[in-house]
Amino acid sequence: MPIIELEEITRIYRTSAVAVEALKGIDLEVKERDFLAIMGPSGSGKSTLMNILGCLDKPTSGSYRLDEEDVSKFSRNRLARTRNQALGFVFQSFHLLPRTTALENVELPLLYREEGLSWKEIHRRAREALESVGLGDRLDHTPNQLSGGQKQRVAVARALVTRPRVLLADEPTGNLDTRTSLEIMDIVQRLNDDGLTILMVTHESEVARFAERVVTLRDGLIESDERTESLSARRELERWLAQAESKADQRTRKSAELKEVPEAEEVAI
Amino acid sequence: MKWSAVPYVAVRALTKNTMRTVLTALGIIIGVGAVITMVGLGQGAAAEVEEQVNRLGQNVVLVFPGERQLGGVSIGGGSANTLTVEDALALQEEIPEVVAASPEVRSQRVIVHGNRNWHTRVYGQSADYLQIRQWPLESGEMFTHEHVGRAALVAVVGQTIVEELFEGADPIGQTIRVRGLPLEVIGVLSRKGMSLMGSVQDDIVIIPYTTGFQRVSGRTHAMVINVQVYNQESMGIARAKMEDLLRERHRLAPDQPNDFTIQTQEEVAQAATETSRVMTWLLASIAGISLFVGGIGIMNVMLVSVTERTREVGLRLAVGARGPDVLLQFLIEAVILCVLGGIGGIVFGILSTEVIARYAGWPALFSVEAMIVAVSVSAAVGLFFGFYPAWKASRLDPIVALRRE
Incomplete structure (x- = not known):
């Protein structure tokens, strides 16, 4: 049973002068537990597609079925509810509220929940979500006290706290270095292993290798749709760490050698 | 949705940025403070006038020489x-x-x-x-x-x-x-x-x-x-x-x-209290203008803060806030600002009345009504001037708001 079904989705941006056809007819089926990477050069329509998939935007024509409901006919408020209940978002630039603790950032989606949860339940779920991304000891830290990787992990926790059906990640590693990128991808892969459907937009093929299926867009149409053997982020991370360690070893050896020289001179005197 | 969620969010947003909150409320603090001071001094003066009319004596009638215009309060005279x-x-x-x-x-x-x-x-x-x-x-x-x-x-x-x-x-x-x-x-x-x-x-x-x-x-x-x-x-x-x-x-x-004028104590009192009443109104309306200006200040800061907080609004919308939730949040923020400003204004008003009363030797009277009116007016000011920025925030497109750097 596909969790997402797109049929003939088009999206046309109209300004007074011109009409830009960003999507020209997209058909896409995503099964539950899929890990899909959406690739394409800039201007290919991948952001537009992501907005529609994320219920932030409505298609000009075509139908979008999310969990067997035709989302393309939903009102603004109904879309807001769908975003809150069925979807989790992770953005390139984290989008954490400044001056607000990690815990409160993660609680945010629960505050807008349709059925009211008790404050106790809200706190409990947020804490659990942060613990699941390894930030159980950073609950009271504000974004400016966190590293980039930690911020993105808070954002992942915020996306997970509502127990969504689909996680939408828009260039999740775009602002991160190699090591933290691998850490984030490791978390995402583990979530996928636990049964979460994942849609990830990226323009880096490096990152797309961690997905099980890669959809490439070009000029508003799907150019290719391939299943691939996914790379394990964990293994990549271990390899990277081992390399880094040997490099660090070399460096300490070098500095140790350098240190020996003045010592030798001391002896000479 | 939890009824307390949006008020909670509004309060948190205000406490996260204490400096902005205080500066925004300052306009209202001064406005309400001015109203309370002016009304206090005006009413104090009116009470003093009444007191003095009583001090004129008991059941007193004054007869002045010459014909004097009605309403002339001058007890001096002796024109003929x-x-x-x-x-x-x-x-x-x-x-x-x-x-x-x-x-x-x-x-x-x-x-x-x-x-x-x-x-x-x-x-x-x-x-x-x-x-x-x-x-x-x-x-x-x-x-x-x-x-x-x-x-x-x-x-x-x-x-x-x-x-x-x-x-x-x-x-x-x-x-x-x-x-x-x-x-x-x-x-x-x-x-x-x-x-x-x-x-x-x-x-x-x-x-x-x-x-x-x-x-x-x-x-x-x-x-x-x-x-x-x-x-x-x-x-x-x-x-x-x-x-x-x-x-x-x-x-x-x-x-x-x-060729003479008879004035009873009451007539003297009426003329005098009329004068002090006009004075009180004059002072209060000047103070009211400053309250109004304070309200515009609130609108100004709220508008700037909506622009500044575009990304925040975008995020809230993305994680499931509806337009009305955002509208309500910003409205509550504005009203809290104004009510806080109103309370601060009462304190400020009482203090400044005391100071003026002490150093200028003016009598002062604190009226609870003036305080209640000032605070409810400032809450209304918050609603009125907070509405436009709040509406603007609620109309933001989440996609545009999220992309804003």
Whole structure:
């Protein structure tokens, strides 16, 4: 049973002068537990597609079925509810509220929940979500006290706290270095292993290798749709760490050698 | 959705940025503070006026010479020479409702005691004057009708005279000189404070009117006749009888206007409170303008903050906030700002009223109504001026808002 079904989705941006056809007819089926990477050069329509998939935007024509409901006919408020209940978002630039603790950032989606949860339940779920991304000891830290990787992990926790059906990640590693990128991808892969459907937009093929299926867009149409053997982020991370360690070893050896020289001179005197 | 969620979010948003919150509320603090200060001072002044009207005496009617326009509050006057001592005596003897009548003659004189001198007002009055004015003595005694009858050289002095001329020492039995005329001080008046016109009433020397007319002022006619009526109820009748009697005594034909003016204590009070009421309104409306400006300040900051917080709004929308949730959040923020500002303004208003009252010597009165009104007005200001920015925030497109850097 596909969790997402797109049929003939088009999206046309109209300004007074011109009409830009960003999507020209997209058909896409995503099964539950899929890990899909959406690739394409800039201007290919991948952001537009992501907005529609994320219920932030409505298609000009075509139908979008999310969990067997035709989302393309939903009102603004109904879309807001769908975003809150069925979807989790992770953005390139984290989008954490400044001056607000990690815990409160993660609680945010629960505050807008349709059925009211008790404050106790809200706190409990947020804490659990942060613990699941390894930030159980950073609950009271504000974004400016966190590293980039930690911020993105808070954002992942915020996306997970509502127990969504689909996680939408828009260039999740775009602002991160190699090591933290691998850490984030490791978390995402583990979530996928636990049964979460994942849609990830990226323009880096490096990152797309961690997905099980890669959809490439070009000029508003799907150019290719391939299943691939996914790379394990964990293994990549271990390899990277081992390399880094040997490099660090070399460096300490070098500095140790350098240190020996003045010592030798001391002896000479 | 949880009902407390949006208010909670609004409160958190305000506490996250204390500096912005305080600065925004400052406009309202000053506005509300100004309203409370102005109304407080205005009402204090009104109460003071009322108090002073009461201090005028009990059931007092004043008769001025000449025709004066209605509503003229000036208790000075004496623009014509139409009232005589005999008029005063006739009022007292022929009208049963009149308890006492004192013809008044004033002059500004330098009085001397030893090597000190002081410029003051010397009043010629009858022996009943202190009873009319309800003005008790602090020590000594008032001169009597017998003193008045023989134009005795005696005087009753106010507190200012005791301080300035006698340096606080007991003046009873001492002699003061007015134009070389020696007057024996036989009584000291208790302190009375400011008059309606703002003069110090304690700066006074009272002597028998006979002495006043003959030896001090050189005048022949009374400047005012202070009349005391039996009670409040007989005021109207007494007034009518007084008018008839004086017209008859002055031989005025029916078509001639009065050559005197009768004013009851109430009329003086009305004119005075009217003036202070106008003053209060004037002050309050000036303060109201500053409250309005404070409201515009709130709108300004809220608008800027909507722009500044575009990404925040975008995120809230993305994680499931609906437009109305965002609208409500920003509205609540604005109202909280204004109510906090209102409470701060009350504190500020009370403090500044105290300070002004202390240093400028103005009386002040705190009115709970003014505080309630000021705070509810400021909450309304918050709603009114907070609505547009809040509406703007709620209309943001999440995609655009999220992409904004």
